[in-house]
Structure formats: C-alpha cells, structure tokens
Amino acid sequence: MAFTLPALTFEYQALEPYVDTTTMQIHHTKHHQTYITNVNNALEKFPELASLGIVDLNKAVGTDKIPKELATVVRNNGGGHWNHSFFWKVLTAPTNSNGPSAELKAAIDASFGSMDDLKTKFNAAATTRFGSGWAWLGMKPDGTLGITSTPNQDNPLMPVADDHLVPILGLDVWEHAYYLKYQNRRPEYIAAFWNVVNWEQVNANFTAAVGGAVPSL
C-alpha cells in the first residue's frame, strides 16, 4: 500500500505572517510529495517493507531490515515523509491561542527550568544545525525531555540518530522551509515559528510518549 500526501488541517495562508502561503504550498505539494513519490518508487518491489508503515520504516533505518541498495533512498525519503507528516500536525494558525498542558509544562520545567529555557535551547539547536536538517523536542528513554537536531531528513526515531527521542515537536530548518520569506535569516524564522505551534497536538504527542508510544500521524 503506497504512502500518500496527508491533507493539512489548515489553509496554506493560515500561518501568515509567520510562514508565508507560497512556502506552505511548495513545501507541501512539491517537497513533501517528492519524498512520498520517491519512497513509494523505491519500495514498489518490496511490499513487505512498505507494509511496515512509515514509523517502523523509520525505526528500521540503519538496520539490516532494509536492503543495502535501498538504505539511502529510504533514509532520505522515508525520513522526509515522516518528518513532514509530523511537522504539518504541530503547526496551526496563530489565532489558535492554545498552550502546553499542565503536564507538559511540568515536564518542560523539570527538564529545562522553564518554557523560556526550552525555547532558548530549541532555538540554539535549530540555529546551529549546519546545512539541512531538523530541530526536535522529544522524550528520552528515561522519561525526561530533551532537545536534539538531526541532519538532512534524519529524525530521532532512526537508529542512526545521535539522540534517540520520541519526537513531540519538530522544526524544519532546510532552507526551503523559510528562504522565500526570511532568506538567510534563519533565526528570525525560528523565532516566528513559536507563533504557529499547535500546542494541542504537541500535548497529544507528549501524552502518547508518556504512554510509551510514538505520536500517531
């Protein structure tokens, strides 16, 4: 069963002025779609891999579950598909003034000190990721929260990642995610991102992680 492009829960212009309409359109219909097309093509002759589902496919990156000749294309495009599917869900219109749940806020305070400390650390991870990649807030195996960044389309679900976290919040810092509006000014994009975080979804992701599950897409 082939992977398909998930619909957004908001209109392309809904994240203005923080993420521009054109970027959302191209990011969704071109970049994300290309990852899906590529991973479907790669797995056409490997239905047993496709039937793993996108989460377990990502969890298999770097293991011998994936044949050598597919390793790179699955890492890049299977990773790209999960990352972007996850990303669209943690975004919402800036008018949706929700925030972290009491439980999530307690976990944030315990792990980082405060919400501001979380943002400082997350922003630093997003800013200092050299080249293409993602910044993540996630739950460590010991139940505390941690921040990491990954290169290209890697994510913390993958065995190849430096830090293994269950993702709760992520931010795409590939240039295509911000260049049309922010050009080289990545820190400005990162600061703007906090205005469009879908905390309702992030809370749900946290709850799933607490229960030992990967957030569903």
Added chain:
Amino acid sequence: MMALNFAARRLLCNGESSNFALRGITTFKLPELSYDFGALEPFISGKIMELHVTKHHAAYVNNLNNALLQHAEAEKMGDIAKMIALQGAIKFNGGGHVNHDIFWTNLISPKDFRPPSGELLQKIETQWKSLENFKVAFSAASAGVQGSGWGWLGYNKNMDSLEVVTLPNQDPLSTMGLVPLLGVDVWEHAYYLDYKNVRPDYLKAIWNVVNWKNVEERLTAAKK
C-alpha cells in the same frame, strides 16, 4: 571590527597588543566579484547573487575569522579541548569561504560566455565522450545531492584525470584529494528564489554562465 563576537571585541579592545596582525593571524576577506550582481541574469538573479555574496559568503568569512581567533587564543592557553571543539566551525566556515571564493570565479556573464577548449575540452571528451554527456553527468550528480552540498569537477593529479564528485555541506574538495576546477553550489540558497524546488532547472541554466576560461586556467595551474 564588524560582526565580531563579544570575546573577540574584548580581545581587540583591551590594551594588550592583541590585534589580528600582531598575533600573526590572517584575516580572511570577502572577495570582490569581477561582475555586477545582476550580470548572470536571467540564469541567476541579481537578488540571489547579492544575498549569496553579502549574506551567506560574508557570514562564512566572519565566522571563520572568529573561529580562528578563538582557536589562536585556545592554542596560546594550551586548551586542546577548546581547539578540538572549534574544528567543526573552522571546517564549516573555512570550507564555505573556500568553496564560494572558487564559485564566483567559475561564473561569467552570459554575454561573455565561451565554450571550453584546449586540454580541458580534450580531457572532457576523452572521459565523457562529449561535452553534453559531461554536463548531463555533472548535473545528475549535483541534482542527487541530499540536503546541502556542492557538485564538483576536480582534477586528480596522480591519475592526470578529471572526476565529477559531490560533497555535503561545505566540505571542500581538498578533503577528497582533488584540485577544484568547477564547483556548483546546490544549497537551496543558491537557487531557491529563482527555481524553487526545481533544482534540475537551475542545473540546466547554470551552464550558460560557466566561465570555462577560468576552469581551464585552474587545470593548467593544477598541472604545474
């Protein structure tokens, strides 16, 4: 004094003989291009060129100088851990400076475009059967770079041959033991404003602005 971080400014301002020259540190500089930002239109816009030079390349230069200043300080203190911690910044930003320095010379206004000739053309035709085949191979390799990186035509001195290779991020071609002849930046900032996600279109267009004379000169210099 532009864009120096707090530590660097403090070093330069506190009474000691602590400026770059006296420390024997070379400061790297943003080069002057031999053409206007708009000269490569319509293949690469003036808007991209101006951002690419004055923001992206400039940041590599500033960050490199900063990192080297900190490295020199760490070295003076015998702080090996600090020196090692700075390696990444030196590689990223040093590579970024080297790569872009080469890139600007590899480009020329389409009005002044001349196709390759001489030994360079001979080698290309020997190895790829034709210039067209070479361009297809180079573009395909460069299009296939995952994330950020560069496509390169490099010279292998040992084999006296040319190679098309790609490298991630700002890793310089020197890390592969090849002499850079022609580099094409495929970081999204190099083309996104003009070509959006369609990197292959950028890689088709750029052949109109390649300064083959510069590439030939680099081959000649490499063979000395």
